[in-house]
Amino acid sequence: MKTVQTINDLTNFLECNKGKTIGFVPTMGYLHEGHLALLNMAREENEIVVASIFVNPAQFGPNEDLDRYPRDLERDTMLAAKAGVDALFVPTAKDMYPFESGITINAGELSNKLCGESRPGHFDGVLKVITKLFHLVQPTKAYFGQKDAQQLAIIETFVSAYNFPVQIIRVSTVRENDGLAKSxxxxxxxxxxxxxxxxxxxxxxxxxxxxxxxxxxxxxxxxxxxxxxxxxxxxxxxxxxxxxxxxxxxxxxxxxxxxxxxxxxxxxxxxxxxxxxxxxx
Amino acid sequence: MKTVQTINDLTNFLECNKGKTIGFVPTMGYLHEGHLALLNMAREENEIVVASIFVNPAQFGPNEDLDRYPRDLERDTMLAAKAGVDALFVPTAKDMYPFESGITINAGELSNKLCGESRPGHFDGVLKVITKLFHLVQPTKAYFGQKDAQQLAIIETFVSAYNFPVQIIRVSTVRENDGLAKSxxxxxxxxxxxxxxxxxxxxxxxxxxxxxxxxxxxxxxxxxxxxxxxxxxxxxxxxxxxxxxxxxxxxxxxxxxxxxxxxxxxxxxxxxxxxxxxxxx
Structure with a gap:
């Protein structure tokens, strides 16, 4: 597995694997069995698997847990390699957001309910980073867990409405033995x-x-x-x-x-x- | 030249030309020498040239000239073929906008001045259609005239900020003999x-x-x-x-x-x- 830290390195990796089908699993890291289910399915269905770990500041509100969001890159790297990931993309916030364009994506009505109601701007930030990641990785298929159902619904709708050339795959929620959803x-x-x-x-x-x-x-x-x-x-x-x-x-x-x-x-x-x-x- | 009227036909055409470099010229039709300059440059620099003609309702305000915007598909088809276009994409509004997702792209500060001041929402509509067209055509390079300088500035910024895998080529304004910009x-x-x-x-x-x-x-x-x-x-x-x-x-x-x-x-x-x-x- 190759760990790529910059957009340039990612582009070089993809250039070397041109023409192959790419399964993409975007994550915020601190991988658990829910993520592994996504990685496993991506591994089965594609020639190349790219995963990303990026705790996206754009999807955290000012009073949310961006700073204390759990991180363990060493363990994540080990788990991703074991799951058969070919490239693990771990960009910095500066590499992802080098400048502020003022151009925004607004998730609209779909985001004014459920989690969106107590997390204003959250799904706008999700769509911002997903747009960038999809453009950078250009995956054949991208894998999302059903646990974040509103996120999945918004991304499915976004991809369909804006004709992103990617297939969104919904993966069932993985649970602890007692039923608690992994998170x-x-x-x-x-x-x-x-x-x-x-x-x-x-x-x-x-x-x-x-x-x-x-x-x-x-x-x-x-x-x-x-x-x-x-x-x-x-x-x-x-x-x-x-x-x-x-x-x-x-x-x-x-x-x-x-x-x-x-x-x-x-x-x-x-x-x-x-x-x-x-x-x- | 192939005229493709649906997204499906476009996808089939592109599938048959996989791996080739694609130059893309999005237009609203009624082609003049300014457009031809874009097509000529696209023809010189790419293996495949795709042009689109779509009078995009999303970029016209309620009191603007959508209905009376000049159209002449027969002449446009002839001119595009003569310029060496391989595929002319002429979708319907229903094919481009089959449903309203509620997810919007906002051009922000860049659009609150110059033409944007008297055309509220215009550049949001431009970014909406450009996002869709870029995802559908997946061009290597896309060609825009400098005459629409604010549009060009916004698209260049958008492509850079959101990592679209396309190179934007700025083409000089073509003028009448007396200096009037072609339009x-x-x-x-x-x-x-x-x-x-x-x-x-x-x-x-x-x-x-x-x-x-x-x-x-x-x-x-x-x-x-x-x-x-x-x-x-x-x-x-x-x-x-x-x-x-x-x-x-x-x-x-x-x-x-x-x-x-x-x-x-x-x-x-x-x-x-x-x-x-x-x-x-």
């Missing part, structure tokens, strides 16, 4: 919070089961919320049911429904979701 | 306006000469404006001197200066500009 932020949970945190997924399961039985969204949300409130010390940021990938509250004629929640714990805000195929119900 | 909108001039219109370029020349002698921007602008006011029936939209490509009013340390003007005539708004290399002065 780099899980390290911030206290021991007791870690035990409580399993109830996010349980609440989502209760909500989807309720909806399947009753088709009553409000009842599904109420039951899910109440489960979290009764079983955790966390504060619910949102618990919502929207169409996927349009993220509309009016779920009539939806083909897929997103059941999603976010909960604030002492030092971590956790998210999780379940996507339900409506036609299968 | 699709010149057909809207009355006979007397057509005679007057030469004074846009003359005024810009007077302003650049004044600046070279005196280094006094205000004097240069005043002389240029006064020349247009005394010699035409048009109403000046702007006459300005800014740095290029940053489009800043503070010209200290600038390497290039843009002298630009726009003038409203009865049925047409004309623009023209001169870019001066500061170090050469």
């Amino acid at each position: 780099s932020r899980n390290v911030f949970l206290s021991d007791s919070e870690r035990i409580e945190a399993v109830h996010l997924y349980e609440a989502l399961s209760i909500a989807t089961e309720t909806w399947k039985k009753t088709k009553d969204v409000n009842e599904a949300i109420a039951k899910g919320k109440s489960h979290i409130e009764q079983n955790t010390s966390g504060r619910i940021d949102y618990f919502d049911v929207l169409t996927y990938p349009n993220l509309k509250a009016n779920i009539e004629n939806a083909e897929q429904l997103l059941f999603a929640t976010a909960v604030f714990f002492e030092k971590a805000r956790l998210i999780d979701n379940i996507i339900v195929e409506v036609k299968e119900v | 699709s909108r010149n057909v809207f001039l009355s006979d007397s306006e057509r005679i007057e219109a030469v004074h846009l370029y003359e005024a810009l020349s007077i302003a650049t000469e004044t600046w070279k002698k005196t280094k006094d921007v205000n004097e240069a602008i005043a002389k240029g404006k006064s020349h247009i006011e005394q010699n035409t029936s048009g109403r000046i939209d702007y006459f300005d001197v800014l740095t290029y490509p940053n489009l800043k009013a503070n010209i200290e340390n600038a390497e290039q200066l843009l002298f630009a003007t726009a003038v409203f005539f009865e049925k047409a708004r004309l623009i023209d500009n001169i870019i001066v290399e500061v170090k050469e002065v």
Whole structure:
């Protein structure tokens, strides 16, 4: 595996591998099994695998956890190499954002709900870095975890609306044995919070089961919320049911429904979701 | 020459020409010698030349001339074929904009001056269509006329800031014998306006000469404006001197200066500009 630290080195690496299919896994590092699932799928489906590690300042708000976002490049490098990555791109913020153009990408309506509501500008920053990374890597396929469902919905919509020549691959959420979704932020949970945190997924399961039985969204949300409130010390940021990938509250004629929640714990805000195929119900 | 009307047909054409260098000339049609200069340069520098004709609704304001923008596809097709274009892409608005994603690109500060001031949203629409066209055509080089200097500055900045894998080539303005810049909108001039219109370029020349002698921007602008006011029936939209490509009013340390003007005539708004290399002065 080659670790490339500059855009120039990345371009040289890609030049040497011209014509090959490229699977791309953009990450913020501190790799866990969720990332490894993305890397494994990219490895299976492409001739070349490029992964990036870049804690993107543009997607963190002024009061968010940019500075204390967990980092471990040595361990990440080892894990990426083991997963069969060909090139690990680890640019600096200065290399990615050498100047401020004043030209912005606005995620719009899709970002005014769920995680976007408490993280203004977050998805604009995601689209900014994804646009740059897609242009730099020019991947055949790019892999994203379903755990960040709103991010996935926005990127799928963006790629389709702006004709990016890349195929977006949705990869299922990887979970701990007890059901907690793998996340780099899980390290911030206290021991007791870690035990409580399993109830996010349980609440989502209760909500989807309720909806399947009753088709009553409000009842599904109420039951899910109440489960979290009764079983955790966390504060619910949102618990919502929207169409996927349009993220509309009016779920009539939806083909897929997103059941999603976010909960604030002492030092971590956790998210999780379940996507339900409506036609299968 | 192949005329391709759908994105699918374009993709098929490009698939058949994989690995070749592609020169791309995006236009709104009604081709004149300015466009032909772009096509000729693209023909010289690339294995494949793709041109597009698309009167982009996204870059016209509600009170602008979208409906009466001049069109002549038959003549354009003949001219493009003669210029050696390999594929002429003429999509419909429905093919280019099949749905509204709500995700927008905002040209920002660079668009709040010169033409952008009287055409709010214009450059956002330009960046929207250019992003889509660049992703669809994936050109090696794309050719733009210097006549639309603000557009060129914004696209150069956008491509650099967002790492589009394309080289932007600036092509000099092509002029009529008397100096009037070629433009699709010149057909809207009355006979007397057509005679007057030469004074846009003359005024810009007077302003650049004044600046070279005196280094006094205000004097240069005043002389240029006064020349247009005394010699035409048009109403000046702007006459300005800014740095290029940053489009800043503070010209200290600038390497290039843009002298630009726009003038409203009865049925047409004309623009023209001169870019001066500061170090050469």
